[in-house]
Amino acid sequence: MNVERFNLHATAIAIQNTGILFTGPSGSGKSELAFSFLTEAERCGLPAALIADDQIFVYRDGEKIMAERPETIAGLLELRGSGIVSLKSIACAPLHFAVTSVLSPANPRLPDDDEVLPLPCGGHLPLLRIPLSSLTPYGKFAALAQNLFKTNVK
Numbered sequence: 001m002n003v004e005r006f007n008l009h010a011t012a013i014a015i016q017n018t019g020i021l022f023t024g025p026s027g028s029g030k031s032e033l034a035f036s037f038l039t040e041a042e043r044c045g046l047p048a049a050l051i052a053d054d055q056i057f058v059y060r061d062g063e064k065i066m067a068e069r070p071e072t073i074a075g076l077l078e079l080r081g082s083g084i085v086s087l088k089s090i091a092c093a094p095l096h097f098a099v100t101s102v103l104s105p106a107n108p109r110l111p112d113d114d115e116v117l118p119l120p121c122g123g124h125l126p127l128l129r130i131p132l133s134s135l136t137p138y139g140k141f142a143a144l145a146q147n148l149f150k151t152n153v154k
Contacts, residue, residue: 003061008056008120012052059121096125
């Protein structure tokens with residue numbers, strides 16, 4: 001199968017069969033937020049794994065948008081200012097949501113409805129904004145994602 005892959009400066013994880021792409025400019029907290037999601041999910045007993053940090057390949061597989069790690073960085077995540085940690089990781093998973101970090105005072109109080117992240121492989125992902133300073137970032141994501149799912153099912 002010869003599928004065109006696009007290299008993104010992003011981080012991707014999977015929690016309980018939900019693929020999440022963290023996007024934003026360099027230094028915006030993608031890796032930190034992804035690490036927080038992973039540790040919070042694991043504390044809740046949910047299966048969680050890193051796909052890749054800092055660089056991710058995305059491509060289409062039928063209707064699915066897939067994320068794949070470069071093998072050279074398998075299982076490695078950089079915690080800016082602290083170092084590189086080794087985490088449980090998987091090679092590939094479908095993506096369902098995109099997350100971007102927000103600095104609470106610098107962003108609008110409420111984001112636009114139905115925000116999406118367009119992808120170079122075609123298609124888009126629902127985009128959710130999570131404050132980097134949140135004490136329970138995965139909990140906020142789960143609540144927002146569940147609400148988004150209910151809204152789109154009606």
